[in-house]
Amino acid sequence: MEENDLRSLLEKLTVEEKARLLTGADFWTLHPMPKIGLRRLVLSDGPNGVRGTTWDERDTSLLLPVASGLAATWDRAEVRRAGELFGDEAVRRGVHVVLAPTINLHRSPFGGRHFENFSEDPLLTGVIGAEIVAGIQSRGVAATPKHYVGNESETERLTYNAVIDEATLRDCYLAPFRRIVDEAQPWAMMAAYNSVNGHTMTEHSALVNDVLKGEWGFDGVLVSDWFATRSCAGAANGGLDLAMPGPKSPWADGALAKAVQDGEVEESVLDDKVLRLLRLADRVGALGEGGVEQKAVEAPPEQARASIRELAARGFVLLRNENSLLPLDQEVTKVAVIGENATFPAVQGGGSSHVSPPHVVTPLDGIRRALPNAEVHYQRGVRHQRLLDPIPRELVLDPQGDGSGLRVEYLGDEGQVLDTELRGTERLTWQLGAMPEGTRKLRMSGRLTAEVGEHVFGVNGTGNFRVEVSGREVLSADVKSSSEVDDPLGDMLAPPEQRFNVVLVESDLDEAGRVRLAVEFRPVKVDADLICVGFGHRPERWDDATELEAALRAARDCDVAVVVVGTNDEVETEGRDRNSLDLPGPQNELVAKVIAANPNTVVVVNAGGPVLMPWAADAPAVLWTWFGGQEYGDALADVLLGTAEPGGRLPTTLPAALADVPVPLPGVQPVDGELSYEEGPLIGYRAYAARGVTPGFSFGHGLGYTTWSYDGATFDGDAVTVKLRNTGDRAGREVVQVYTADPLRLVGFAVAEAEPGAEVEVTVEVEPGAQDVRVGPSSGDLRLDAGR
Numbered sequence: 104m105e106e107n108d109l110r111s112l113l114e115k116l117t118v119e120e121k122a123r124l125l126t127g128a129d130f131w132t133l134h135p136m137p138k139i140g141l142r143r144l145v146l147s148d149g150p151n152g153v154r155g156t157t158w159d160e161r162d163t164s165l166l167l168p169v170a171s172g173l174a175a176t177w178d179r180a181e182v183r184r185a186g187e188l189f190g191d192e193a194v195r196r197g198v199h200v201v202l203a204p205t206i207n208l209h210r211s212p213f214g215g216r217h218f219e220n221f222s223e224d225p226l227l228t229g230v231i232g233a234e235i236v237a238g239i240q241s242r243g244v245a246a247t248p249k250h251y252v253g254n255e256s257e258t259e260r261l262t263y264n265a266v267i268d269e270a271t272l273r274d275c276y277l278a279p280f281r282r283i284v285d286e287a288q289p290w291a292m293m294a295a296y297n298s299v300n301g302h303t304m305t306e307h308s309a310l311v312n313d314v315l316k317g318e319w320g321f322d323g324v325l326v327s328d329w330f331a332t333r334s335c336a337g338a339a340n341g342g343l344d345l346a347m348p349g350p351k352s353p354w355a356d357g358a359l360a361k362a363v364q365d366g367e368v369e370e371s372v373l374d375d376k377v378l379r380l381l382r383l384a385d386r387v388g389a390l391g392e393g394g395v396e397q398k399a400v401e402a403p404p405e406q407a408r409a410s411i412r413e414l415a416a417r418g419f420v421l422l423r424n425e426n427s428l429l430p431l432d433q434e435v436t437k438v439a440v441i442g443e444n445a446t447f448p449a450v451q452g453g454g455s456s457h458v459s460p461p462h463v464v465t466p467l468d469g470i471r472r473a474l475p476n477a478e479v480h481y482q483r484g485v486r487h488q489r490l491l492d493p494i495p496r497e498l499v500l501d502p503q504g505d506g507s508g509l510r511v512e513y514l515g516d517e518g519q520v521l522d523t524e525l526r527g528t529e530r531l532t533w534q535l536g537a538m539p540e541g542t543r544k545l546r547m548s549g550r551l552t553a554e555v556g557e558h559v560f561g562v563n564g565t566g567n568f569r570v571e572v573s574g575r576e577v578l579s580a581d582v583k584s585s586s587e588v589d590d591p592l593g594d595m596l597a598p599p600e601q602r603f604n605v606v607l608v609e610s611d612l613d614e615a616g617r618v619r620l621a622v623e624f625r626p627v628k629v630d631a632d633l634i635c636v637g638f639g640h641r642p643e644r645w646d647d648a649t650e651l652e653a654a655l656r657a658a659r660d661c662d663v664a665v666v667v668v669g670t671n672d673e674v675e676t677e678g679r680d681r682n683s684l685d686l687p688g689p690q691n692e693l694v695a696k697v698i699a700a701n702p703n704t705v706v707v708v709n710a711g712g713p714v715l716m717p718w719a720a721d722a723p724a725v726l727w728t729w730f731g732g733q734e735y736g737d738a739l740a741d742v743l744l745g746t747a748e749p750g751g752r753l754p755t756t757l758p759a760a761l762a763d764v765p766v767p768l769p770g771v772q773p774v775d776g777e778l779s780y781e782e783g784p785l786i787g788y789r790a791y792a793a794r795g796v797t798p799g800f801s802f803g804h805g806l807g808y809t810t811w812s813y814d815g816a817t818f819d820g821d822a823v824t825v826k827l828r829n830t831g832d833r834a835g836r837e838v839v840q841v842y843t844a845d846p847l848r849l850v851g852f853a854v855a856e857a858e859p860g861a862e863v864e865v866t867v868e869v870e871p872g873a874q875d876v877r878v879g880p881s882s883g884d885l886r887l888d889a890g891r
């Protein structure tokens with residue numbers, strides 16, 4: 104629609120009607136306005152997939168590799184395709200506005216949402232972010248880069264004040280947002296929870312009205328982060344356009360209309376917001392005659408699985424590969440697969456980006472599938488998850504039918520059943536409004552296949568639990584939250600777990616070998632925005648020392664050992680920063696011992712942000728695989744066996760030692776509410792270079808399965824032309840990187856591909872004004888001087 108047409112629609116609305124459009128109708132949708140042809144707009148998280156409007160394990164969405172893994176491709180075309188996949192998935196899920204990508208920077212490796220952000224470098228972040236936005240929007244769906252701006256920490260995330268000097272703000276933290284606005288014109292953007300230099304971002308007129316909308320010409324909708332709107336006139340005049348979620352907000356129930364009527368907010372200010380909203384609705388096809396109501400369709404296209412698998416492999420970074428241990432010989436006969444993450448991989452991080460994937464291919468599944476003729480021996484080795492394992496769904500049968508899963512009954516005041524449904528056995532989540540009206544309590548029951556003997560069970564969530572096993576009460580307890588944190592995600596962040604031992608005897612089991620499990624749960628707050636409850640289990644016979652010994656035996660007995668270690672979605676989550684860069688639990692000990700037990704050990708790291716790897720120099724091969732999405736295990740097998748090349752390069756520096764880390768732990772913790780970005784622009788590789796410290800693995804580093812010679816580079820002021828040759832014996836892909844020498848800054852990059860022996864020439868466009876540039880395969884290996 105032309106701007107004039109949008110304006111004439113605007114003119115048909117009263118002040119009350121206009122103001123009403125600017126707060127959500129509920130958690131994820133906006134008010135329709137049939138009289139001007141405006142349909143209901145649907146918003147949804149987030150950067151790993153498109154969850155839709157429910158938070159329910161039965162309502163599945165494609166799960167892509169997380170953002171740090173996408174950025175690790177350093178490949179514009181590849182991430183454009185990822186954006187298109189998000190866009191297609193949004194259309195399939197009936198979503199008009201995707202709350203992604205997250206483009207805050209990896210300021211400190213302790214940042215809890217590292218996995219959800221692309222990189223420590225503003226250029227790489229901006230380029231990758233712009234491609235994702237363009238990909239999403241090519242499908243007629245709005246992207247929402249977030250969180251504008253200064254949202255690099257999770258500690259006190261709702262309230263801290265980031266103190267950032269003007270030059271650093273412009274050069275580092277605003278730069279990727281600006282690039283995305285210039286190159287991809289996002290139709291929406293999200294204002295952060297935090298303040299910057301004294302003003303909360305939902306009221307920051309200087310950074311919103313002057314910079315974002317003024318200087319950069321952003322013509323989309325600035326939506327608040329969820330519950331981040333703090334005032335009525337302040338937020339309206341500060342440039343915020345949409346307060347989410349609804350129906351309650353400081354603008355709702357006539358408050359914004361009244362502020363206009365009282366003269367606290369000019370009507371023209373209100374009009375500009377509504378115009379932006381109508382423009383957005385028009386762009387996503389939710390306005391006027393032409394558009395159709397977005398309708399969810401059943402299944403994603405079959406091709407999506409292959410694309411996600413390829414994307415994951417493209418982001419895996421081969422850090423070390425002594426004696427070309429990888430790729431493994433496809434004829435390998437005995438493989439030991441070791442580690443908790445091989446069967447419980449972290450395929451996404453914690454928090455609002457979470458989606459329920461249709462399935463997860465674990466590393467063990469992937470390796471077994473790829474090596475049907477080999478003996479594959481699995482050993483868990485050590486445990487590192489805080490919570491007990493979820494009970495596999497196939498082990499639990501519906502007591503009221505034949506399906507598998509837990510039967511959930513919603514009970515009212517008198518204990519009457521208000522509704523019932525069959526759910527999964529993973530942690531269950533309800534958004535406000537998802538339970539039937541009047542629910543006070545839940546009863547969850549199932550028939551669990553189990554053996555006679557000792558077991559440890561656990562429930563997690565906050566509230567009162569009463570658990571029966573085959574009619575015997577085995578637990579009655581009030582479980583309280585240990586965290587004091589008041590966060591919209593509540594218990595999702597770190598639910599308290601209550602464990603209890605149960606000795607199962609013959610008479611507990613029916614003829615089919617099943618026990619009756621019944622859990623009554625009265626949530627501490629039935630009207631919480633999110634309620635979560637989960638169950639866990641482990642057989643009592645687990646013993647760390649014995650399991651570790653079994654793992655080492657397997658390593659010794661096999662030709663190759665693949666040890667999969669990593670973090671999980673509790674260690675790396677929204678709502679909390681990390682308190683350590685160590686692999687959780689005794690995993691370092693496990694890795695060191697497996698390396699000692701088998702000279703052909705491949706260490707696979709499954710983490711979204713940096714971890715320390717004290718064994719790295721002894722490891723024959725180290726493959727960094729991020730949180731790899733739903734096809735993780737197949738992608739891993741592809742790379743281990745050489746069907747695919749590990750395409751990734753580090754988008755963030757990996758430290759050698761804790762003492763070397765720029766912006767170490769206290770750097771993410773506000774002091775008296777203030778978070779000082781006192782390091783200025785010196786984050787990531789810039790800080791290592793400035794201090795002359797060599798990291799564990801440099802920004803930009805990553806090996807492929809072939810080798811390259813860099814044969815020459817010429818610089819014409821705007822672009823560097825680089826000649827290189829594939830000197831190995833297989834086709835390969837190289838990310839050619841260009842940096843200014845002093846200070847060290849990435850100014851351009853491009854992907855080269857060549858057959859064995861072939862020479863290629865790539866042209867790398869560089870940032871305007873770049874001088875004295877160097878070229879190489881990583882920030883730590885700049886082999887060519889391209890001159891001034």
Ligand code: BGC
Nearest residue numbers: 148149202249328329455591
């Ligand atoms: C997160 C956002 C997210 C929103 C809606 C917030 O807590 O910071 O990234 O889009 O919730 O789930």
